[in-house]
Amino acid sequence: DAKTTQPPSMDCAEGRAANLPCNHSTISGNEYVYWYRQIHSQGPQYIIHGLKNNETNEMASLIITEDRKSSTLILPHATLRDTAVYYCIVRVAFGNQFYFGTGTSLTVIP
Amino acid sequence: EAGVAQSPRYKIIEKRQSVAFWCNPISGHATLYWYQQILGQGPKLLIQFQNNGVVDDSQLPKDRFSAERLKGVDSTLKIQPAKLEDSAVYLCASSEQGFDNSPLHFGNGTRLTVT
Numbered sequence: 001d002a003k004t005t006q007p008p009s010m011d012c013a014e015g016r017a018a019n020l021p022c023n024h025s026t027i028s029g030n031e032y033v034y035w036y037r038q039i040h041s042q043g044p045q046y047i048i049h050g051l052k053n054n055e056t057n058e059m060a061s062l063i064i065t066e067d068r069k070s071s072t073l074i075l076p077h078a079t080l081r082d083t084a085v086y087y088c089i090v091r092v093a094f095g096n097q098f099y100f101g102t103g104t105s106l107t108v109i110p
Numbered sequence: 111e112a113g114v115a116q117s118p119r120y121k122i123i124e125k126r127q128s129v130a131f132w133c134n135p136i137s138g139h140a141t142l143y144w145y146q147q148i149l150g151q152g153p154k155l156l157i158q159f160q161n162n163g164v165v166d167d168s169q170l171p172k173d174r175f176s177a178e179r180l181k182g183v184d185s186t187l188k189i190q191p192a193k194l195e196d197s198a199v200y201l202c203a204s205s206e207q208g209f210d211n212s213p214l215h216f217g218n219g220t221r222l223t224v225t
Binding site: 032034041042043044045046049087091097098099100101102103 | 143153155217219
């Protein structure tokens with residue numbers, strides 16, 4: 001079962017930062033936070049994951065609060081191609097449970 | 111690196127017919143997953159393989175769905191007989207080990223329509 005809560009939809013202006021929140025208040029100490037996105041008619045695409053420290057890669061940054069009960073995915077300069085459904089997933093370390101929720105539909109507006 | 115390959119891309123069948131989907135994971139990936147994604151919902155895990163053994167099939171409707179990964183590489187998912195509610199996209203994913211926090215990599219899925 002999904003252990004995360006995300007807003008169903010968000011808008012962001014092109015060129016601005018998109019900040020997508022995720023609540024995972026029941027997260028355990030050994031559970032990772034993963035982010036994926038899904039563009040229409042494609043499979044989910046891996047973006048980033050982290051345990052407790054903030055993470056950054058070429059696609060995005062992941063900010064995890066100190067109590068680890070929530071996180072934010074940041075797309076620093078959103079483009080129209082970033083329009084997609086974004087999923088936040090909590091996964092037990094070295095575990096096999098990888099469950100998706102309903103995600104946030106992000107629309108980047110020109 | 112080649113991604114996860116799935117076929118067919120689309121399939122239309124009538125209810126009570128049978129259908130099979132094929133998945134070829136990324137080379138060297140030991141863990142393979144099948145997900146079902148109904149329109150407007152997130153993907154739902156059906157079954158997970160580690161090499162050729164089943165790790166988790168708790169959400170697989172075993173009265174009509176079956177899956178195999180005989181040689182620990184390719185996998186097939188079968189539905190027999192299909193129902194209208196099986197209309198969905200069937201996604202295959204793979205990861206290096208499955209128990210090492212390596213991310214899942216997904217194929218683009220097979221869109222099944224049952225009429």
